[in-house]
Amino acid sequence: MPSPLAPGRDYARPVPDRAPDASVESPGASPEALLAGLRAEGHARDRAISELHALLLRAARFELNRRRAALAHVRGEELEDLATQAADDALMAVLAKLDEFRGESRFTTWAYKFALLEAGVRLRRRAWQNREVVIDGERWEELADPGGEVHRALEQAEVLDRLRAAVDEVLTAHQRRVFIALALNEVPIDVLAERLHTTRGALYKALHDARRRLRKELGR
Numbered sequence: 001m002p003s004p005l006a007p008g009r010d011y012a013r014p015v016p017d018r019a020p021d022a023s024v025e026s027p028g029a030s031p032e033a034l035l036a037g038l039r040a041e042g043h044a045r046d047r048a049i050s051e052l053h054a055l056l057l058r059a060a061r062f063e064l065n066r067r068r069a070a071l072a073h074v075r076g077e078e079l080e081d082l083a084t085q086a087a088d089d090a091l092m093a094v095l096a097k098l099d100e101f102r103g104e105s106r107f108t109t110w111a112y113k114f115a116l117l118e119a120g121v122r123l124r125r126r127a128w129q130n131r132e133v134v135i136d137g138e139r140w141e142e143l144a145d146p147g148g149e150v151h152r153a154l155e156q157a158e159v160l161d162r163l164r165a166a167v168d169e170v171l172t173a174h175q176r177r178v179f180i181a182l183a184l185n186e187v188p189i190d191v192l193a194e195r196l197h198t199t200r201g202a203l204y205k206a207l208h209d210a211r212r213r214l215r216k217e218l219g220r
Contacts, residue, residue: 031107038098052094055108057087059115060122067123082126086118093118124188166217175210182207 034055037048060083094111101110167176181187182203193200 031109035101035107038095049091049095052111053087053091056090056094056111056115057083059112060084060086060090060119063116063119064123082122083119086115086122089121090114090118121190124190125194162218163214166214170213170217171210175206175213178203178206179210179214183211 034048034051037044038052039045040048061080064079064083064086090111093114101107104110167179171179178192181192182189189200189203193203196203
């Protein structure tokens with residue numbers, strides 16, 4: 001397991017750098033015309049929104065089917081429901097961030113990534129649906145390298161003991177729960193946000209603050 005103080009990992013949910021599959025791209029208006037329609041008013045905007053949703057739905061289906069092995073137990077109608085939910089959320093995100101599009105890629109490629117991200121969120125939530133989210137349990141022993149030499153193992157044990165003590169002593173109760181769930185137990189941040197009835201942004205901040213406090217404490 002990587003260092004729990006290291007940034008990133010799965011928590012940040014990086015944007016996939018993947019171009020749309022040819023079968024996913026919209027067969028209707030060009031990316032430029034679609035963008036212009038979204039920035040228009042009335043029926044033109046309604047048509048563009050409908051076409052964008054269709055594009056995002058195809059993208060969500062494509063991504064869920066690509067990762068079908070992780071959803072082998074999910075029936076077809078539920079998979080379609082997950083794709084629809086992902087497309088709905090992606091549509092809202094694209095419309096909310098429309099002014100942020102700078103034309104550095106094709107508009108459909110830019111919008112497509114929102115569907116990939118939302119499909120990933122739905123996939124993780126479904127995979128964890130019936131699993132217990134361990135917030136307070138700790139997996140310190142799994143951080144050690146079982147194949148290391150004796151002296152390195154002793155050094156690791158000392159570092160982990162200091163880290164464990166720092167977690168107990170310098171973190172607030174909320175920071176400790178978030179750090180243990182995300183950094184030690186590797187609970188997906190989307191799942192944790194749902195279980196704690198909070199937002200990903202709030203959890204990112206709590207995790208960032210916890211790591212900053214721990215680095216400061218361990219650097220003394």
